[in-house]
Amino acid sequence: MIELKTPAEIDRMRVAGRFVAEVLSEVGRLADVGVNLLDLEHHARGMIGRRGADSCYWDYAPSFGRGPFRNVICLAVNDAVLHGLPHDYTLRDGDVLTADLAVGIGGWVADSARTVVVGTAAEEDLRLVRATEEALEAAIEVARPGNRLGDISAAISAVAQDHGYPVNDEFGGHGIGRTMHEDPHVSNKGRAGRGLTLRPGLTLAIEPWFARTTDKIVHDPDGWTIRSADGSRAAHSEHTVAITEDGPLVLTRRDSEEPVRRGRPAGRLSARDA
Incomplete structure (x- = not known):
C-alpha cells in the first residue's frame, strides 16, 4: 500500500533527512x-545516540540478509x-567508500547514501x-506530479x-516514510511513461548505483555485503525525495553538496568533500 504524506508529515521527514545529511557529511569528513x-561506525552510532534518533538498520532482518544487522550504518x-557490513578494515589511498544511512526521528524516516574516494x-x-x-539528479528532476515512476x-x-x-535492477530505490522500506519499488532500469503516476505526497528513496563493468552481483560470506560479480569498483548515490x-x-x-548535472565535467572528489 502506498501512503501519501501531508505537508506537515513531509516536514517531519525533513527533520530526519537533515540529520542523515549531517551524519553522512561527518563520515565523509572523517574518512581518510x-x-x-569500525571507527566510522562507532562515530555514527554516537551521533545517532546523542540525537535520540532510531537506527533503521539495527536489528534489521530482511529475507535477503543474514540477520539481524547489528550496526547503524552500511x-x-x-x-x-x-x-x-562494517568490519575491521583500514582505509587505503584510493579506496572508494560508500556510506549508506537511514534513521528515524519522531516516527518518520529518511535514507541517503554517498560515495567518496x-x-x-x-x-x-x-x-x-x-x-x-548525475543519475540521481536526473531522476530527481523528473520526480514531479503527473510523471510516471518509469x-x-x-x-x-x-x-x-x-x-x-x-x-x-535487482536492488533499487523504494518508498519511505513511517518505515525505511515502503511501496513502491523504484527500479534503476525502466521505460519512460510507464508505471505508477507520481502524486504530491509520495516520498521516495531514489538510489542509483553502478558497477563499472557488470550488472551482476555476489554476496559476501557475512550474508550482507553485496559486491560486483567481476570485482569492478562500484558507487552509490541516494536521496530521500518528496514529490510536491x-x-x-x-x-x-x-549543506555543502552541489548537485551534479548531466554533462558536467568531473572534478576531484575526496572524503574531505563533506
Missing part, C-alpha cells in the same frame, strides 16, 4: 587513509556497494561516482547508458 571502518569499499582519486573512479550523482527509472538508466555502465505540487523536494541534501 588509515581510518578503520560501509562498503571498492567492489562492494550495497549493505556493506579516499586520498588520491583515480580518474575512472571519479567518473563512476559522478555518474551515480520516468525516474528511465532517467537513471539513460545516464548509465551515456557513461557505458550496465545497470542492475511545486516539484521535487530533496529531504537529505547535505
